[in-house]
Structure formats: C-alpha cells, structure tokens
Amino acid sequence: MNETTNGRYILDIQELSMQFGGLRAVNNFSIHLEPHDLQGLIGPNGAGKTTVFNMITGVYTPSAGQICFLNENITGFESFEINQMGIARTFQNIRLFPNLNVLDNVRIAYHTHAGYSLNDAILHNRHYKNQEKELTERAQDFLAVFNLQDRQAEIAKNLPYGEQRRLEIARALAAEPKLLLLDEPAAGMNPAESSSLMDLIHFIREKFDMTILLIEHQMRVVMGICEKITVMDFGEVIARGTPSEIQSNPRVVEAYLGPGAAALSEKFRRRKVE
Amino acid sequence: MLKKISRQNLIFFGGLLLFFVIVQLAISLHLLNDFWNTILRIGAVMAIVSLGLNLIYGFNGQFSLGQWGFYAIGAYTAADITYRWSNEQSSLGLTIVLFGVLLVGVAILYIRRVLSRIRGLDALSAFTIYFVASLILGIVAVYLGKLAEPVFNTVLRLLPGVVALQIVYIIAVLVAAVLAAEISFLFGLPVLTLGSDYFGIATLGFTIIVKVLLDNSDTMLGFQEMKGARGMVGIPKLTSWFWVFLFLVIVIVVMRNMLHSSYGRAIVSVREDEIAGMAMGIDVAEFKILSFVIGSLFAGLAGGLYAHINGFLHPNTFNFIKSFDPMIIIVLGGLGSMTGTLAAAFAWALLLEGVLRLVLPQGFETWRFVVYPLLLLLIMLLKSNGLFGDYELPFLRQIIPPLKKKLDPGLQTPTSTPASPSSAQKAIE
Numbered sequence: 118m119n120e121t122t123n124g125r126y127i128l129d130i131q132e133l134s135m136q137f138g139g140l141r142a143v144n145n146f147s148i149h150l151e152p153h154d155l156q157g158l159i160g161p162n163g164a165g166k167t168t169v170f171n172m173i174t175g176v177y178t179p180s181a182g183q184i185c186f187l188n189e190n191i192t193g194f195e196s197f198e199i200n201q202m203g204i205a206r207t208f209q210n211i212r213l214f215p216n217l218n219v220l221d222n223v224r225i226a227y228h229t230h231a232g233y234s235l236n237d238a239i240l241h242n243r244h245y246k247n248q249e250k251e252l253t254e255r256a257q258d259f260l261a262v263f264n265l266q267d268r269q270a271e272i273a274k275n276l277p278y279g280e281q282r283r284l285e286i287a288r289a290l291a292a293e294p295k296l297l298l299l300d301e302p303a304a305g306m307n308p309a310e311s312s313s314l315m316d317l318i319h320f321i322r323e324k325f326d327m328t329i330l331l332i333e334h335q336m337r338v339v340m341g342i343c344e345k346i347t348v349m350d351f352g353e354v355i356a357r358g359t360p361s362e363i364q365s366n367p368r369v370v371e372a373y374l375g376p377g378a379a380a381l382s383e384k385f386r387r388r389k390v391e
Numbered sequence: 392m393l394k395k396i397s398r399q400n401l402i403f404f405g406g407l408l409l410f411f412v413i414v415q416l417a418i419s420l421h422l423l424n425d426f427w428n429t430i431l432r433i434g435a436v437m438a439i440v441s442l443g444l445n446l447i448y449g450f451n452g453q454f455s456l457g458q459w460g461f462y463a464i465g466a467y468t469a470a471d472i473t474y475r476w477s478n479e480q481s482s483l484g485l486t487i488v489l490f491g492v493l494l495v496g497v498a499i500l501y502i503r504r505v506l507s508r509i510r511g512l513d514a515l516s517a518f519t520i521y522f523v524a525s526l527i528l529g530i531v532a533v534y535l536g537k538l539a540e541p542v543f544n545t546v547l548r549l550l551p552g553v554v555a556l557q558i559v560y561i562i563a564v565l566v567a568a569v570l571a572a573e574i575s576f577l578f579g580l581p582v583l584t585l586g587s588d589y590f591g592i593a594t595l596g597f598t599i600i601v602k603v604l605l606d607n608s609d610t611m612l613g614f615q616e617m618k619g620a621r622g623m624v625g626i627p628k629l630t631s632w633f634w635v636f637l638f639l640v641i642v643i644v645v646m647r648n649m650l651h652s653s654y655g656r657a658i659v660s661v662r663e664d665e666i667a668g669m670a671m672g673i674d675v676a677e678f679k680i681l682s683f684v685i686g687s688l689f690a691g692l693a694g695g696l697y698a699h700i701n702g703f704l705h706p707n708t709f710n711f712i713k714s715f716d717p718m719i720i721i722v723l724g725g726l727g728s729m730t731g732t733l734a735a736a737f738a739w740a741l742l743l744e745g746v747l748r749l750v751l752p753q754g755f756e757t758w759r760f761v762v763y764p765l766l767l768l769l770i771m772l773l774k775s776n777g778l779f780g781d782y783e784l785p786f787l788r789q790i791i792p793p794l795k796k797k798l799d800p801g802l803q804t805p806t807s808t809p810a811s812p813s814s815a816q817k818a819i820e
Binding site: 240267 | 510511645648649651652653654655656657659660663664666667668669670671672673674675681791792794
C-alpha cells in the first residue's frame with residue numbers, strides 16, 4: 118500500500134505544538150501521510166486529536182512546529198485557503214448547513230470552482246447559466262454517487278443521522294480535495310451503520326484515490342480499516358504502528374484503562390494463550 | 392425547462408408592469424390623493440431598505456442596526472446635491488461627491504487586489520490603509536470637484552431645466568447609494584470581525600453617531616444648507632412613483648439574481664455555519680463584507696429616494712429608535728424571505744402610516760407605537776418564522792433542477808444496503 122511518489126509526503130507535520138494559556142493541548146506532534154494512505158489517530162478524550170485537526174485546517178494557529186501539504190508550508194493559513202488547496206474535513210458534531218437543502222449543501226462546496234463572477238450572476242447572462250447548469254449537474258451526479266440523489270430537495274437538518282454523516286462526507290469530497298480528514302465519522306452509529314461507513318471509506322479511497330486521516334473512538338472501525346495508527350495521550354504521541362502493534366502496546370492500554378491495566382491485560386492475554 | 396422559467400419571468404414582470412400602470416393611472420387621474428401616493432412611495436422606499444437589511448441579517452446572519460445610518464447618509468447626500476442645483480444653480484455638490492465616490496471606489500477595488508496577496512494582514516491595518524487612501528482621495532475630489540464645477544454647470548445649462556434637474560437627481564441618488572456603500576465598507580472592515588452581538592451594538596453606535604452629526608450638520612460639518620436640528624427644507628420633490636418603482640424592481644432583480652447564484656449560496660452559508668463555510672473554502676470575511684456593502688448600498692439608494700418625497704429632512708427621522716423599523720419589517724415578513732419583506736414593507740406603510748393615522752383621532756398617532764410592538768409580539772408568538780415563512784413568489788423562488796438521469800449502479804456506494812455483512816466487517820471477525 119505504501120506507494121511513495123519520489124518519497125514525497127502529501128502531508129508532513131513536524132513537531133506541532135499548541136498552547137492554550139497554561140495548557141499544552143498538543144506537544145511535539147508529528148505525522149507523515151503518503152498519497153493513498155489511510156491512517157488513524159486515536160486516543161482517550163482530551164488527548165488533543167481534534168486540536169490537531171483544527172491546526173491542520175487552520176482553525177487554530179499552532180504555537181510551534183510546521184505543517185507541510187504537498188511540499189508547501191501551510192502553517193498559519195486561513196481555513197478557506199487550506200480547503201482551496203485541497204484539504205477537506207468533516208466535523209465531530211456534524212456541521213451541515215442545516216436550513217439549506219441537500220443539493221445546496223453540496224453546491225456551496227463547489228463555490229471555488231463556480232467559474233463565473235458576481236457580475237455574471239447579477240446579470241444572469243449566458244455564461245452564468247451555462248456554468249450554473251454544469252455545476253448543478255456535477256453536484257447531482259455527486260449526490261448520486263452517495264445515494265442521496267432522491268434527497269436533493271430535502272432540508273439537511275431533516276435527514277436521518279446516518280444520511281447527514283454521508284452528506285457531510287459528500288460535501289467535503291465535492292470540493293475535490295487531495296486529503297480528507299474525518300473527525301469521528303462513526304460517532305453515534307450502531308454496528309451495522311458503522312460497518313457500512315467502513316465500506317464507504319474504502320470506496321471513497323479507491324474511487325477518488327484519496328488520502329485519508331481519521332479520528333475514531335470505535336476501535337472496531339479504526340482497527341478494521343486503518344493501515345497505520347497514531348495514538349495520542351495528553352497531547353503527546355505515545356505509540357505508532359499497525360493495528361496489531363497498537364493493540365499489544367502496553368502504553369496504549371495504560372492510556373485507555375489506567376496504570377496497572379497493562380500488566381493485567383498482559384496476564385489476561387497469557388492466560389488466553391495457555 | 393427554459394420555457395417554464397421564462398414564462399415565470401413573464402408573469403412576474405407582467406404583474407409588476409400591471410401594478411405599476413394601475414397605480415400610475417390612479418395617480419394621474421387623481422383617484423389616489425397625495426396622502427396615499429406618498430404612503431405608497433414610502434412603502435416602496437421601506438421595501439428597498441428592508442431588502443438590504445434582509446440581505447445582511449436574514450441571509451448573511453449579521454445582526455445590524457446600522458441600516459438606518461446608511462439610509463440617513465444616502466438621504467442627506469442626495470438632498471444636498473439636488474438642493475445646491477435647484478436653489479443655488481451650482482453643481483458643486485454633484486461634482487465633489489461624484490469624483491469622490493469614483494476615486495474612492497476605484498482605489499478600494501485596487502487596494503483590495505493588492506492586499507489580497509498579503510497574508511495575515513489584520514483587519515485594523517487593512518482598515519487604516521483604506522481609510523487613509525479614502526481620506527486623501529476625498530480631499531483630491533474636493534479640488535477636482537471645484538475645478539470641474541463650471542464645466543458641469545455649462546453642460547447642464549445647455550439642457551432644458553427639467554431634464555437637467557432629473558439628471559442631477561438620478562446621479563445624486565446613485566452616488567449617494569455608492570457613498571453609503573463605500574462608508575459601509577470602511578466601517579464594516581474592522582467591525583465585521585466582531586462577533587454577531589458586538590456587531591449589532593457597534594452598528595447601533597454608528598446610527599447614533601450619524602444622527603448626532605446630522606443634528607449638528609451646520610456647525611460641526613459646515614453644511615449650512617442642512618440646517619442641523621432645524622431640519623433641511625427646500626429639497627425638490629422629484630421622487631415620483633415611476634422612479635421609486637423602477638429602483639425597487641432593479642433592487643429586487645439584482646438581489647434575486649445574486650442570491651440564486653453561487654455567491655448567494657456562499658452568503659447564506661455564512662449564516663448557517665461560519666466554521667463549516669470556512670472549511671468548505673468560503674472566505675467568510677469577504678462574504679460578510681459583500682452582503683454588508685450591498686445591503687448598505689440599497690439603504691443609501693432608499694435614503695436618496697426618500698429625501699425627495701417630502702422635500703424635507705429632519706435628523707429625528709433618523710433617530711436610532713426608527714432604525715428598528717426595517718428590522719421589524721423583516722422579522723414580520725420572515726428572515727430570508729424576499730416576498731415577505733416586500734409584503735411587510737408595504738403593509739407597514741399602508742397600515743401604520745396610512746390607515747392608523749386616519750383612524751386614530753387627532754393626537755393619538757403615537758398610539759401607533761403601541762399597536763406596532765403588539766403586532767410584532769403576536770406574530771412572534773403565533774408565527775415565529777414571519778408571516779410568509781419560507782414562501783417565495785415563483786419568480787423569487789429557487790428552483791431545484793430535476794434529476795437528469797440515473798447513474799449506473801456500479802458507480803454508487805455500497806451504503807444502500809446497510810445491514811448486509813460487509814467485507815470490512817468480515818475482516819475483523
């Protein structure tokens with residue numbers, strides 16, 4: 118799976134730190150993503166995972182360290198610029214445009230590719246009409262890919278939870294990003310829903326040749342789809358490796374279950390082997 | 392589909408034309424007396440201000456009480472220009488403001504292009520640059536205006552008096568609108584970075600500042616003809632039903648066309664969720680400014696029209712209490728509903744300025760301001776999303792294009808069968 122193109126990372130984060138007053142939310146965080154990677158970022162609540170996402174997408178400006186995307190330093194860029202460069206994200210608590218219909222939710226993501234000026238829009242000239250028609254058709258095709266085409270006129274907030282998630286992912290992908298950040302996509306989903314989400318993530322990765330970094334709490338999902346996992350605790354990276362390496366890492370168990378738990382789980386495993 | 396849309400346009404514009412002709416006939420045949428004529432024109436003016444405010448608050452989500460201040464700026468600017476022309480035979484006001492708005496407008500557009508290349512420039516520094524540039528160009532415009540005045544005077548005097556007056560009037564209304572827009576740009580640049588509530592308070596402050604300046608316009612600003620708190624008289628009454636209706640239609644069409652485009656969707660996305668909008672590549676700050684400037688442009692335009700209805704302006708008209716009028720109109724009509732705003736603006740003028748003035752006995756006009764909040768309270772309790780809610784006239788409604796075709800199933804996601812045991816599920820088991 119590691120198809121390295123000239124050894125280039127699509128996302129290269131080095132020693133990123135974020136200080137909120139006296140609280141060091143993230144400390145010396147580094148991660149590298151190669152094209153077509155699917156990596157996971159896990160950790161107990163408050164470990165700083167979402168803060169990392171917020172720094173990558175420009176919601177926060179890091180106190181130290183740098184973020185390189187496609188060999189360009191994007192540290193301190195504005196959110197919308199980062200999106201326009203090709204990083205899209207979803208949110209932990211779904212952030213759709215709640216009172217707009219499904220089609221408009223996706224069409225807003227196309228704004229950067231609209232291809233007509235405000236003057237064209239006000240005059241409603243031919244150029245506007247052609248561009249707008251093309252844009253709408255693209256959005257509709259896109260909804261069809263995500264099985265939401267029959268919902269296009271529905272108001273986003275009236276959709277069932279699972280479809281809202283799907284719409285949020287669809288909207289993030291509509292802007293044609295090169296890197297997709299998913300913040301707890303399986304939150305609040307039942308097992309059946311989360312396995313269909315796993316299929317969806319696989320599908321996206323293959324169809325759009327996407328690089329994906331995801332935060333997830335459901336171990337089943339993370340262990341099931343990620344090739345490489347980074348574990349954070351109290352703002353620091355405590356482990357990195359394949360799912361099986363992570364599962365047997367005593368520091369990870371300790372971070373999740375408290376001190377002493379590692380020894381206990383080791384004992385438990387040995388007994389199981391015997 | 393194209394045919395259907397053009398039929399809709401036909402019905403809309405046909406209906407507008409019919410409405411215009413009927414009212415115009417009623418006015419020309421003296422079926423409608425001056426009182427009701429004025430009420431109708433004030434209704435149209437209120438509709439323009441309220442549409443502008445609806446763009447800012449209803450569509451963009453920025454709670455602004457500054458609309459009335461920009462309305463006042465538009466009114467006094469246009470009034471001063473036509474006053475000077477009709478009473479002093481001087482086009483000095485016209486030339487200065489015309490050169491001013493042109494120079495500042497070009498400068499703003501140019502500086503904006505230059506500044507967009509600089510990363511991480513904070514709003515206050517940007518404001519300082521724009522402000523200094525505008526100030527310098529404003530002074531330049533005064534000199535240029537004085538130089539150009541004789542030329543303008545001679546050219547305008549070549550035309551028949553009535554035509555020249557109409558030309559001066561239209562240019563005055565337009566430059567007043569652009570001036571209001573430019574001031575709103577300068578003001579909005581630093582202030583729009585504030586959160587929504589603080590923005591509301593800052594804009595309220597703006598309205599109060601404008602009112603105080605108008606109270607002292609003869610002493611502090613040196614405009615003798617504005618006569619400060621005594622009120623400006625002698626403005627030519629040029630705003631006919633034709634002009635006010637024409638401008639209203641232009642405002643409706645411009646706003647509708649803008650909202651039905653990607654730019655309109657971006658404006659609405661700011662109201663819906665700023666953070667999500669940013670994450671979708673929407674430059675939130677830019678769209679806040681855009682809708683604020685266009686909303687204020689409409690306010691300035693309405694002000695210019697209003698000044699020439701009664702031929703009399705008084706700072707009390709622009710009191711901050713009155714700045715709640717357009718706010719109440721858009722809440723009544725429904726935030727984010729153009730149809731509702733139009734209906735509520737005319738209803739506001741007809742009922743509160745018209746019917747209640749006639750029905751209530753002499754000296755009880757102030758009771759309107761008891762009826763007014765009560766009406767609002769009732770609407771809020773009974774129909775909290777405004778009289779019209781989501782309803783729009785067919786012309787103003789956004790049509791969702793029907794699906795063109797079905798994609799072949801191979802392209803679709805596997806999510807349609809959520810319960811089936813998936814490959815991924817098998818992988819972990």
